[in-house]
Amino acid sequence: MRSTAVRRAALAASTAAFALLVTACGGGSGDDGKHEGGSSAAPEATPAAKALTAAELEKAALAQADVTSGKVTTKVPAGDPVAQDEVTTDDEACAPLAYAQAGTYAGTPAATARRSWLGEPKKPAEGASAEESVLATLDIESVALTLSSYEDGGAEKAMKDLGTAAEKCAGGFTYTADGSETEVLSVVTTEAPKGGDEGLAVTMAIDVEGDKAPMKVVVVRKGATVAYFPAMNLASAASGKDFTFPAQVVEAQVAKLG
Template identity: 35%
Template sequence: MKRSSGARIGATLAVSALSLALITGCSDEGSDDTKGSSESSSSAPAAKTYTVAELQKLILAQGEVDGYKVAKTVGAPETKDEVTTSDEKCRPLALAMSAQAPGDAKAETTVTVTQEKAPTDTASKSLEDLEEGEFEDSLTDAMNVSVTLVGLSSYEGDAAQETFKSVSDAVEGCSGGFTVTADGEKQKLTKVTAEKGSGTGDESIAFASEGEMDEEMGAGTVHAEVVRHGNTLATYYTINIGALMTQKPYTVDGTVVTAQAKKIK
């Protein structure tokens, strides 16, 4: 089989896009109303602060979301010290997009939820049997899945509300972009845009981050959402490499958000 330069580029872009995903962030229909229900915390009953063990029971587990695989998060920065930003006020966004609690949490945990795909006709063929066009289509189709980093972090006192506000303020204040450094590697984000949140929990805000991923591909956009459930924040960061390769729009995976919101109630 003769592979085109486009196919080779496609494989390279997949790795490049994933690298961007793990150190930056992650609705094609934007909205100025980015918060869901924003009831005042002063009128709400005191919320529980969870331990790590309790959060691990509350976060999504394998078998709880049909059509998805839930597994331990790997490849993301292990500590907050590994994630820095050119502007400190933008750091909550970078943390939310790298499987870290966006604030000073009492406890936190994370998993990766990956959409499962049914096998295609080309999946049963060997690489040698694939025609040039089939190889490119097969590569793109195989990567056209949503991968979502889900994080739960629990806070004491008013810290959850304050942390959520820091995220909300950063979406607005960092709209012109910022630079993220993780594991010694820098990534320039050129734009942050508020998007329509899921409306789950007490408050929710979603945003898109745009950055350069490859000279041929140009800019790519990834999506994230932060939801407050009492004293607990749920963070979602979704990447779809196939969509990035073909420059098609995608969103934070609503199925994952809904499933996690139901479990945390």
């Protein structure tokens, strides 16, 4: 274990994306499942789905009863996450990924709803050092969920733009969210989630004090609604090791969208 791991975790927590996901969540317990592979392709053209209203999105958004573990927060604090216009990139082609990672949305939705999910910290091993005990308390997956409903094919365009960004920005990019700069070193497309009309999953390696730390984003389209699931784990930020994406959050939300 690196002697600077705890300090790196604190630095990671101070970046816009990490701070967003930590402050947007409450307490609770975590879960399982990992996505690896590629993005799912859109099906053949079908009649455009109707955009959901804000009230309909709130009704369709994740609730505590929909998950088997972890805590769902339905009242996300004001100012979390950052607004789309507070996110800028050094390469406009990468903007959709920057928006998703920062906890906002691509394109211009007609309505949105916010939720967050927080897992449960792992217990330190018997005889663990003070540093190992601190890292155990940080070993928590968290997800900042945004549901966005689009009119006139906007959902399909958002997915297309995200897929294009994942390809064009595989070598990395830099973005600024709410005044804090994050350097993305690489973008790797992993296995898309099932159950929606389209899906995309990526793992981004971001720079934390000269080392790499993983961040993950899963996006699913169901009809005219796009669900964004940026996820992180502070212990992984400290160690640089990969973490398991909490698939139950995606599965529960997609199932609720019908």
